[in-house]
Amino acid sequence: MPGAPANACLTVPAQRLGTGGRSAVHDALAAEEPLELRLHTPADPLPLAVLMRTPGHDRELIGGWLLSEGLLPAELSLSPDDENPNVWHLHTPEWERLAAGARLGVSSSACGVCGTGSIERLAVRAGPLPVSGPPLPWPLLAGLPQQLQAAQPLFRDTGGVHAAGLFTAAGELLAAFEDVGRHNATDKVLGWALRQRLDRSALVLCVSSRAGFEIVQKAVMAGVPVVVAVGAASSLAVDTAQAFGLTLCAFVRQGRVTVYSGAERLELPDALP
Structure with a gap:
């Protein structure tokens, strides 16, 4: 199970105010830094995306982001920059297709929404999700957020991050990732599933946040048929x-x-009378 990276949390001096007065404290905060993904072309490297994220698990974040944005090439090489830990390099024979996506603004946003923008545009890249396997007991789904919360060490330290986890149909937590952005946490766990070569059609995605469009969009693109959210839709x-x-x-x-x-x-359950 992936844990919280050492550089995902930092401590800063602060003042705590309350009915009993004011006190000086050192508070734990979730780190937030930009990650720049550079696509290498025959001419020059092209900035493909800048993602605001919690440092750590960058390879999973990039893989999940490429997957959920419909940009994942069949063949690629990812490597961190030798000098800047917030820069990653992408090499692929499909650089022209990815460069076209960058010019269309598919990858320009750090929010995870821009580049899809509508159900109609999403339908061009994804089809309906099939219904397969036995029905899932609803109490099983009701218990997933509690399991996810138990796998959030960074949240326990800071209270300032979201989490996304992938579960089996039997309710087994396979992996969970945390990030200041709910979309980033989702990309990280989807990227992890991609690297593990899992059958995503049999999984359940649980998020500690609300279920916004970007979460559903990413699940659809990744072929995950069930989304469970603690917050509103x-x-x-x-x-x-x-x-x-x-x-x-x-x-x-x-x-x-x-x-x-x-x-x-x-x-x-049975319907109420």
Whole structure:
């Protein structure tokens, strides 16, 4: 299970104010730094993306980002810069396709949303998610956030990061990653699954945040059919989930689950009279 990198957390002096007065403290903060991905072309390196992220697991972050943005080439080489730890280099025979995506703005945003932008544009790159396997018991999904929280050491230290985890259909946590950005945490865990060559069609993605469009978009692009979120779902996230047949569960807390799409994948309780 990947742990929190040593450089993911830093301590700064601060003042804590309360009803009892003011005190000087040293507070733990989640680190946030830019990662620049440079695509090498026959001419010059081209800045492909700048991602604001928590340092660590950069290779997984880049792999998941390429996958979820529809830019993943069949053959590639990734390497960190010799001098700057916040710069990575990408070499691929498909540099022209990736460069075209960069010029169209696919990779210009650090928010994880720009470059897809709409259900219609997403549909060009992804198809409906098939329904397979036995139905998932809804109480199993209700327990996933608690398991994810137990795998968040950086959150326990700072209270300032999100997490994303991948679970099996039996509720086993395979891996969890943390980051200041919920989209980055999602890219990291999807990149991990990519490197492990897992069958993503049998997995469940759980996020500690709300279920925004970018989370659902990344799940659709990666072929993960079920998303569980601790927070609320946005209207566009629900529309996207319904359009692609993704099972979307939000407000998953205190033993409760709100299902917005894809209920056919779940073993549901009896309806109330």
